[in-house]
Amino acid sequence: MPINLVEDDIACVVIDNGSGMCKAGFAGDDAPRAVFPAVTGRPRYDIVMAGMGSKDCYIGDEAQSHRGVLSLNYPVEHGVVNNWDDMEKIWHHTFYNELRVAPEDHPVLLTEAPLNPKYNREQMTQIMFETFNVPGFYVSIQAVLSLYGAGKTTGIVFDSGDGVSHIVPIYEAEQEIVRDIKENLCYVAMDFEQELCASAQSSALEKSYELPDGQVITIGNERFRCPEVLFQPSFTVSFNQTLSCLRSSLTSKRVSLFVGDLRRQSSVWLNETILNSGVGIHETT
Template sequence: MIKAGFAGDDAPRSVFPSIVGRPRHTGVMVGMGQKDCYVGDEAQSKRGILTLKYPVEHGIVTNWDDMEKIWHHTFCHELRVAPEEHPVLLTEAVLNPTGNREEMTKIMFEKFNVPAMYVAVQGVLSCYGSGRINGIVLDSGYGVTQIVPIIDDVTLHPEEKEKFEKTNASHVLSDAALCLNFAGYDLTSYLMKILNERGYAFTTTAEREIVRDIKEKLS
C-alpha cells in the first residue's frame, strides 16, 4: 500500500494499493477514454480487463518504471502538488539494497525535481510515531514482515553493526533486524491454493485481488 500525506497531519491524506494495470487487449474500453495504464484504486476497479503488476515485491522495488508512475500519480492526482515545490520523505524496508536507495534518490531529483529528500527506515518512523526512540518494531505488511530493533534512533542490522562497535556494549545487539519474505501476499496465495483445491479457479492477477478482498474482510 502507498500512504502519502503532509508533515503535521495526523493521518495520511491518501492510501491506495501499489498496483499498475494495463489493458489486456487494445480497444476493449472504446468510449471510456482508455489509457495506457491505471494506478491504484482505478486499476483495482478495472481489474477485470487489466493485467495488474506489482512494482514492489517483499518490500523492495523491482520495477522502477511502474514505481515512477505510482509516484507521479501520488503527486499529481492524490496529493495534487508540484513535487518541485516540496521536500520529500520516503520510507524503505530495513534491508533495502543500497542500489535501490540510490535509484530512488535519482528518480526523485532527476524526474520530479524535488528540492530535498530523505529516506528513512519504516520501523524507525513507527517508533517515532509512538513517541519513542528505543524499541523493537514488528511490521507485517503485504509483501514482507520486518523485525527492527532500535536503540537511541539507530536501526541495528548486520550491515551497520560494525559502525557501532565503539559505543557502549549495551547499545550493540548481537542479533539484528530481520526481514521475512512471508506476509499478506503469501497468505493470499495460500488461500488461493485452498480455493483451487476445492474447485474454485483463481489464477489471474485480477482474481488474486478478489481473494485478497475475501481474506481481509473475513479475517
C-alpha cells in the same frame, strides 16, 4: 552555518511505499491524505478498453475497479521495488492526482523496508531529483518512523505488511560510535585460535571505550572475533544466541511493551517531523 534548502513554511511530502498500499500526505498531519493500492494496470485487450478512454496505464483504485480487463502489476514486491517504470508512475500519480502538489515545491520523505538494497536507494534518489526535481529528499526505514511516532527511541518493532513482515530491533545508539570502535579497537588476529586462548587466560587484550554519555564499556575478544567472520563465514553467532543477548539487554534496560496505534496507516505520520528538519533537507557548509 546551516543553509535551508527549502522554506520553513513549506510542508514536507511523506510517501510510505508498501507492497500492497501506498500512503501519502504531509509532515505534521495526524494521518495520510491519500491511501490507495500500489498497483498499475495495463489493458489486456485494446478493443475492450476503447470505450474507457485512451489511457495506457491505470493506477490505484482505478486499476482495481477495472481489474477484469487489465493486467495488474505491483511494482513493490516483498518491500523492494522491482519495476521502476511503474513505481515512477505511482509517484507521479501521488504528487499530481492524489496530493495535487508540484513536487519541485516540496521536500520529500520516502519510506523503505529494512535491508533495502543500496541500488534501490540510489534509484529512488535519482528519480526524485532528476525526474521530479524535488528540492530535498530523505529516505527512512518504516519501522524507525513507527517507533518515533510512539514516542520511543529504543524498542523492537514488528511490522507486518501486505508482502513482507519485519522484526526490527532499534537501540538509541549512533552508527558513528560503532564505526569508531571498529576502526580504533578491532583488528584481525594472525592466529585466531592462539589469540582466542590468550584472551581466555589474560585480560591484556581488553580495551575500554568511553561512550558519549560517559559510560565506559570493556571490549575483550570481540576485538578480533568480529573481523574474523570475514575470513571464516561459518564463525557466526547463532540466531538463538542473538535473541538471548537481545532479550537480556532489553530486560536490563527495563524496556516496556508498547502496543502501537491500531491505525497502522497513520504510524509513519505520527512523528515524522523529527526527520523533516534532518540532514536530508538541509545542507551544512
